[in-house]
Amino acid sequence: MLRLAAPAVAAQLINVLYNIVDRIYIGHIAVVGKTALTGVGVTFPILTLISAFSAFAGMGGAPLASIRLGAGDRKGAEAILGSAVSMLVTMALVLTLGFSVFQRPLLLAFGASADTIGYATDYLTIYLLGTIFVQLSLGLNTFISAQGKAMPAMCSVLIGAVLNILLDPLFLFVFRMGVKGAALATILSQAVSAVWVVGFLCSGRSGLHIRREHLGFRPRVMGKIAALGVAPFIMQSTESLVTVVLNVGAQKYGGDLYVASITILQSVMQVIVMPSHGITTGVQPIMSYNYGAKNYARVRAVFRRLLAVTMTVTTAAFLLVALFPAAVALMFNDDPQLVTLVGRVMPLFFGGVWAFGAQVACQSTFMALGQAKTSLFLALLRKIILLVPLAVLLPWLSGSVMGLYAAEPVADFLASAATLTLFLKRRKTLLPLKTQEEN
Template sequence: MAKVTADELGKEPIGKLLIKQAVPASIGILVMSLNVLVDSIFVGNWIGSIAIAAINVVLPVSFFIAALGMAIGIGGSSIISRALGANNHEKALKTFGNQITLTLLVTVTMVALGLFYVDNLIPAFGGKGSIFEPAKIYYTIILYGVPFLALCMMGNTVIRAEGKPKFAMIAMIIPSVGNLLMDYVFIYIFDWGMEGAAWATTVGYLLCFGYILYFFLSKNSELKISLPHFGLDPAILREISSLGFVTLARQAVTSITYLLMNNILFSLGGEAMVAVYAIIGRMLMFALFPVFGVTQGFLPIAGYNYGASYFDRVKESIYTAIKYAALVATLVFVVLMLFPGELASLFLSNRPGLSAEELATNQFVLEHTPFAMRLVFAATPIIALQLIGAAYFQAVGKAIPALLLTLTRQGFFFIPLILLLPEFFEETGVWISFPIADALATVVTGIYLAKEIKKDLS
């Protein structure tokens, strides 16, 4: 693997640089997304559709705690990218040390609270009826590995900020491959059921943490921190927090969305309707991987060049990233519109000996998922502008507009819509909330981004 230095972010042509950054990021996200997808297929086929719903209930809690690590990672990485662009190497080192200390303190505390309130959290997120017991089993085991996942997510963004996307890609692939292999061993061979699914995921987190630790201890990393760098610096903490809060707020709103969706859909159609949303949720993670890859590739390029005051390159990176992301989003849209039923059927078991309840649940899911999927992804071709626009403000250290634009889709539009529209249109009201929120958020982001480019980058 060729050694890549951070200063290439300010020298190479933007199109070539974005591909170099975005392709490894997309591959890493693809493998992670495939992991979630295939993991759900394994769970659905080997345990049952209720097990998919149970995992869907647990995800917002565990992902929120893990998102603390991602928030600290992205907030700190924005500082690191700009510091490297301005040749302030000491600030980059101090920031990285503070990221590690802060991630450990926050996530361990949150895990302790999450385990203490387990019986309250699961029902609140829709783990009711027959979903509760398998959700509790999965949740309890998963939470032990979440601090390692948080450190992995934090470390991955720092690796990318150093301009080393291939290493970041490998770090994303390792837990996915490990999880799938352990799924086969723990669920299929050992027949451990939900415990097997949870331990497989946790082992994947541990493998990822081992690789990231190796990266930063090896000669591949330019960030060689020492003990004094771990001491918390109030000024750096404030900057990490203000920028990282954008990511954390987004994940908090996502967790609230899961809570509302699971409860609303449970009231409309019981466990089977929650299973429909679980499949839709997996496709949202999987299908948009190339768009998220372009966004991840864009962040260090925009941050570095902004820190170096190369404003023409910043503008070019914005336009190029939107163009690339819109193209791949359109391709995703076409596939999802053509094959929703085939995709839904992958998650359902056809093994002999299914109970009447399982057969009825599978039939319900097959009947309702294609219609829902087409509505949910109806505005996919236009989301590139919203994602890149919000990411730009985070990359250049403008926390308030980054926060507001990040919350625009889910917080300002989507949550009010799913509270209002099901009252009039029931199930359809839930699904049409997705494209309406996408369209409104894209318009708002486009207007704000255009003003910012004219004012700040001219």
């Protein structure tokens, strides 16, 4: 678990840096930093949705490939990989065209104002040109992790993230390209990551290979990928919906200052949840492989350790942001009003994140075991069924923007409790105690 999860955690955290570093640098642009940060924050729902489509094919296909490898069917695993490549390329073309045509009305609907729309369109126009790189680098990297090759998977993300960190200040402050420079740095970095991932999967170092005969549209294989991939897709795409609801509510009840606070809070949320997602990404191949081999005792042992680790991570993260909220806010911007606001609302907003460790451990285990319908329900529960309605109702009922920030902890606690209860109820059926002799 440590050997596979540690690089995966590093890869997830490094991946977050693509957007987080942009926001940190943009927030410190002289004079216009706060407004530019708000504008780029409004693009977050679209960026998240693009990443969600990469998870649809990548995280939907990778566990299936692991199960096929565990069953000794390498050809079947490579057929899944080939179908995932075709899906990723097709989705990249559709997303680039669709968002390029409708970006301005979408950004205005997502909470942009007259003061911030210019920064939002400047950033997004360039970012969309790199959609194909985002799809390939994020979507195919999961197939490297699925083979148990955690270090190459981490390196693919590390290369791009380091390049992004170096290019951001160069384009922003040396060439004075503003938010356009930040977007250009991001897509160039993603391009390098994509080349690394595709190159690895075509090389002799990989146990799975992208083969020409497996490329193309195979409805049966793609249907299986889609059935399992819809859960991680919804997990990420609903994050986009949540951001839209939060931005619109913040604009309605507060204004641009409160939208800026949501940008910072959502950025910090990414940093908090990514370690848990990284741990589950690293551990899923162990679960899927042993489940395919009917070694249920090992799957149960892995889950117990996974739950303990994810709960420890999310609890530690909660304590950090609750005790030092202003220090975290200063990383993004030094405007006194914004720092004061974020310092006041951050402990409330993250009040239930400590319980998120239980949900991510259980939901990822269902996905590793190929339980698509259950994974889908759990993906819907926290964001769609709970958080979105609460984010609309609580500020309306209270007549205050503070109700908006209270929606997140309530949803986190309720969803985590329900998810853990469901898993404990079904584990004896999914992982029977009496199996073949296991090591």
